[in-house]
Amino acid sequence: MAEVDGQPAVVHDPERALPGRGAWLHPDEDCWQLALRRSAFGRALRSAARLDQVGISAVVAALTPEHDRMT
Template sequence: MGCRVRTVKSELLRLVVVEGVIVPDRRGRSQGRGAYVHPVLHCLELAERRRAFPRSFRVAGALDVSRLRASLAGLDAE
């Protein structure tokens, strides 16, 4: 979605929307529409720039990505 590079599903991070906030779904079992990105900040930033999240989740308006950004920043630090 962000960088548009195709890869196997196991290398991607599933995202879901919970009360207007995009959160990571590490187990891949949360209900609702999901979107997939590589688990790196660069891919998240590309998806935000392209305004891909509202289209992927089929919602109107902006979504909060602060929790997702913090989660990915922690993964990048490791």
């Protein structure tokens, strides 16, 4: 979790260099959708704030193999 434009946001940190808590997620669209439905990021990151997840959504889509997105 990081701040983007002063708001808490879920961000991709492949180098694991950002300070604070992190959350693991499989690079899979189904896993991402399940995490969203279960509101998993707020719990994993121990944040009651509404988290912006737009940026990480694009990263997950890019990491998901093309054939997995078509099914």
